[in-house]
Amino acid sequence: MALSKEEIAARYGTALFDYAQDMKALEAVHADLQELRQALSAHPQILQVFSDPILNTTEKKKALSAIEQGLVDEVQNFLNLLLDYNHFSALPAIIAYFNDLYNKNKKIMAGTAITSIELDESQLKALGESYAQKYGLTQVHLDNEVDDSIIGGVILKVGDYVVDGSVKNKLTKIRARLISKD
Structure with missing residues (x-):
C-alpha cells in the first residue's frame, strides 16, 4: 500500500528531526532546510528533475551532488536517502513537518495580529514578544x-x-452586561 504525502512527511520529517538531535546538529540541519525550502520555492523545477522517471539514478545523483555542496552531512545523507527511495517530491512537505517539530521543541509559534490599521515590523515584534513572555514561549x-x-x-x-x-x-x-441587568 502506497503512503500518502502526509504520511511520508510525518515519517521522514520525524526521522530527520530525531537524527539531527542525536547528532547534535539540530540548528545546522534546520538552517540548511530553510535554505532548501527557499530554493525549492524559487525554483520548483528542481523537484521535477529528481522525480522524473526518464532520468536515471546516476544522472540524478550527479545533479544532487551539485545541490548538496555546502550542506551539512546530515542533510546530504537525507537528500540521498529521499532520492534512493523515490520520495524527493515530498521534500517540501517533509521540511514543513520538520519545521513544526523544530518550532514545538524550541517553543516557537506563529500567528496573526488582526488590527484596524497596519502594524509595522517593530510593533509586530513587540506584540509577539509580549505574547511569548506571557505564555512561556521563546518566540x-x-x-x-x-x-x-x-x-x-x-x-x-x-x-x-x-x-x-x-x-x-x-x-x-x-452591551451584553447592560442588557442582562435589565
Whole structure:
C-alpha cells in the first residue's frame, strides 16, 4: 500500500528531526532546510528533475551532488536517502513537518495580529514578544491582517488560541452586561 504525502512527511520529517538531535546538529540541519525550502520555492523545477522517471539514478545523483555542496552531512545523507527511495517530491512537505517539530521543541509559534490599521515590523515584534513572555514561549512570529470592522485594538490568533482585545469585542461585552441587568 502506497503512503500518502502526509504520511511520508510525518515519517521522514520525524526521522530527520530525531537524527539531527542525536547528532547534535539540530540548528545546522534546520538552517540548511530553510535554505532548501527557499530554493525549492524559487525554483520548483528542481523537484521535477529528481522525480522524473526518464532520468536515471546516476544522472540524478550527479545533479544532487551539485545541490548538496555546502550542506551539512546530515542533510546530504537525507537528500540521498529521499532520492534512493523515490520520495524527493515530498521534500517540501517533509521540511514543513520538520519545521513544526523544530518550532514545538524550541517553543516557537506563529500567528496573526488582526488590527484596524497596519502594524509595522517593530510593533509586530513587540506584540509577539509580549505574547511569548506571557505564555512561556521563546518566540512568536506574527503576520498582520487589517480588518477595519474591529474599530481598534487587536485580535491575536496564535496556534489554537485567540486573544480578542478589540474595541468591538469590548463594546459587545459591555452591551451584553447592560442588557442582562435589565
